[in-house]
Amino acid sequence: MTGLDAFRDPASIAVVGASGTPTKWGYWLARGALTGSARRTVHLVNARGGTVLGQETAPSLRELPDAPELVAFAVPGRALGAAVDEALARGARGLLAITAGVDDEPGLAARVRRAGARLIGPNCLGIYDASAQLDLVWGRFEPGSLAIVSQSGQLGLELAGLAADAGLGISRFVSVGSQADVTAHEVLTDLADHDATRVVALYLESFGDGHALIAALTALRRAGKPVLLLTVGASDAGRQAARSHTGAMTTATDIVDAACETAGAVRAETPARLIAAAQLLVRAPRPTGRRVVVVTDSGGQGALAVDLVSRAGLLVEPLPHTTRTAIATGLPPQAATANPVDLAGGGEQDLGTYGRVVDLVAASGGADAVLMSGYFGSYGHDIPAQQERETEVALELARSAVRYGLPVLVHSMARSTTTTEALRAAGVPTYTDIETAVGALGTAARLAERGPVEGVEPAEPGATGGVPAPTPAEARTPRSADPRPPDPPAGPPAAPPVPFGYLSARDLLAGAGIAFPPALPVTDLNELRCAAARLTAPYVLKADWLEHKSEHGGVAVGLGDATALEAAYMAMSLRLGPGRYVVEQLDRRPHVVEMVVATRRDPSFGPVVVVGAGGTETELWRDSVLALAPCTHENAMGLIARLRCAPLLAGWRGRPPVDTGALADTVVRLSRLATARPDLLEIELNPVRVATDGLLAVDALISLTGVTPAAVTCAGDIPTR
Incomplete structure (x- = not known):
């Protein structure tokens, strides 16, 4: 297949379906194509012939004197297939199909590729360069x-x-x-x-x-x-x-x-916010950090700006003392000089104050960006005699940004004036509302941190x-909502016959380096008594096959001796029915923080790894972060640091810090396992109990895709911390 050269700067273009009627697509394609006629040959094709936009048309591509490199189609869906075949027969290398409602798009694309050409569309709005x-x-x-x-x-x-x-x-x-x-x-x-x-x-x-x-x-x-x-x-x-x-x-x-x-890259939430950030990135130097200094001529607007800046995760730090002293020179006594800088009417007395103060802030070393908010931009509009001076100051702001290599943004109460246009032309991003300006700064700062x-x-x-996309999760191991062991499936299983109850999940995960407490399977009282003798009380009893055991009464915790264990088993098996149960030693370590570590397989991006606050209230707190798998130990530590519950891990109110490194190791191991095993749709360890001396997972959930599993070669050695 060829590349996309035919769509970059083609030597010739043909518009099929060219029209002189402005309400038709053929008009816009023909009009646009003709704007480049000094650069390339432009052919217009119309089945009826005649003249379109002053140029003679050909009745078909077959009638053209030479093969067009790029063909744009504005024809009905039912006619596109034949038109494409005709273009391919003429030797076109690029095809642009505006047409919607096309039958058998995959078949059409396959014919294009077999001919060594490329197709943009169908159902698109065109291209421009x-x-x-x-x-x-x-x-x-x-x-x-x-x-x-x-x-x-x-x-x-x-x-x-x-x-x-x-x-x-x-x-x-x-x-x-x-x-x-x-x-x-x-x-x-x-x-x-x-x-x-x-x-x-x-x-x-x-x-x-x-x-x-x-x-x-x-x-x-x-x-x-x-x-x-x-x-x-x-x-x-x-x-x-x-x-x-x-x-x-x-x-x-x-x-x-x-x-x-x-x-x-960075995701924007709305089209308006995307373009606000684009304005900053196109026009201004990019911030190298999160420190923002607000300069304003209004105490209220300055306070609002600082609130929004802080809420956006940007930093509002006081300016150095020497800079504050220099700023105060020439300002009214009531002016504020720390951050925000409030000119307190100084700008009205001398428009040059705006430029002087912004230059001092930019030179201070205490800012990664300067945000000016208020009336500036309106002086020349309201008082025409001040327009020339206000424009001069606008250029001074632009020079400060270039001189010190940081963005200067202006939020102006003016919608569109000579000054705001001068600001934008000089490379100063200008906004009509403060929230948009702050959002643009936040987006630019995130991009800068990714570097x-x-x-x-x-x-x-x-x-x-x-890299080929991961296989979609076409089939999952059937699960029953009934809290009883599922009936055996009829006929051969679609996925490998791995019964991923808790014990099977433990076995797989332990092979990847995940630590669990000692445990044994039991199916009757004799096995239960043997397990009690081999393990150390207190015990935990679990129904092996249940997904969310606590929700179905499938777990009993803190069973202090064999008698308590036997009583719990009798009650649980009577309620849930026969099946495989698990006896596990209770983790009694002090100062434990419960976390969740999990993976999911996304159809487009493959496995992702998640870490967050765990336990039975996991969904309630919704404190989690994720990354694409696999991840490194450094990545995992960075994820953990972003959690709201991170202070609990670091030691909260006199409690000792827990082994965050062991938690990061578990994140890495799970991410590697998910990457190596395309048959694993989801893995969830919840909770994992993190203490001062390491981590133990005390519940595990695995669900499968229909993909044949690969050998588990993912665990490897986790780098020494």
Whole structure:
């Protein structure tokens, strides 16, 4: 198969279905194609012949004097297949199908690939490349440095419209539509060496080969082109919640966020927030940390800004004393100089105060970003005599940002004035509400923390393949909601005949290096008495086959001697029926913190590992974090540190710290096991009891896919802490 060269800067284009009627797709494709006619040959094809937009049309591709490199189709769905075949017969290398409602899209894509060509679409909104004068899309774009790749054509247009409102132009726009052939990750990879693109906006509804997507995002990260991702629904995992505690604790967007963290991208929550962050990333130096200094001419606006900055996880730290002294010079006595800096009317007395104070803050070494909030931007509009001076100060703000290499953002009460336009033109991101400005700073700070790929410097402002996606979870080991042992399945099992009750799960996990208390299986009173003699009281009794034992009365804890154990067994077996039970030694270590460690297999991104607050209230606290598997010990320690319950592990109110390193080791081992075993859909250890001298897992849940298991070679040696 060829690459995507035909979609970058084709030597010739043919528009099939060209029209002179502005309400038709054929008009917009023809109009756009003709804007590049000085750069390439443009053919218009219309079955009726005649003239379209002043150019003679051909009745079919067969009538063209030469083979077009790229063909764009604006034809009904029923006619697309024949039109594509005709284009392939003429030797076209790139095909762009706007058409929706196409039968047998996979078959159409297969014919295209067999011919050595590539297809974008069907059901897409077109492509645009400013530097190549390639315009095959509905609407009109202004050239710029923001690339948009969108699975939804209309949402892509919304992003482009919001960008235009913010004064941002488009470098490349690709609506991938159905992705019958060309995928979003291929388009993203192709942007890595696209000189005009500085920032990429990406909208996806489904992720397909998640590994290939991560490779594409990583390639863009290497090229110094940050990616802002917008999504909904995220993955099948989010729409089909698992039956484990883990499934209730995590969402599909958690998995997407983990993938973004791996690749160095950031997910935005709305189109408006994405474009707000893009404005900062396109125009300004990128922050290198989280310290924000707020400069304002209003005490109320300054206080609100500081609250929002803190809530966004950014830092509000006092400025150095020497800087505060310098700022105070020339300001009214009631001015505040720590952080926020309140000019207290000083800006009205002398507009140059804004520039002077921002420059002092930027030079102080105490800020990674400066956020100015208030009236600035309105002076020239309200008092025309002040317009020239306000514009001069706007340029001073831009020079401070460049001089000290940090972003200066302006939240202005003015909607659109000569000054706000001057700010944006000079490279100062400007916003009409403070919340949007702070959100943009938070997004940029997260990107900065993810940094460039190790050993690769980011590009100055101005083809990777994918690993096959993990096999989808097509079948799971049947489970019964009835708290009794399930009947044997009829006929041969679809999955390997591994009865993943608690003891079987223990055996598999112990082989991967997970520690459990001593335990023995029992099926009758004689075995129970033998187990009591071999183990040390107090005991725990469990029904081996139950998923959530406490919810069905399938666990008895703290049985102090053999008599208590026997009584518990008689009561439990009478209620739940015969089956395999487990006698286990009770973990009596002091100062224990209960945690959950688990894995899930996502259809797009493969196995993810989860760590969080555990026990019977796991879903209640919903305190968990996750990462793509496998992970390193350092990654695992970073995940644990992000938990709200992390202070409990570090020693809370005089309690000794527990062995967090052992917890991290368990996260690593479980992540490696999930990576090596595609037959494991879910693994859950809940709770794992972490004490000062290590960790013990006291319950385990495993569910299967229909995939044949590989040998367990994943545990390996965990690096010495």
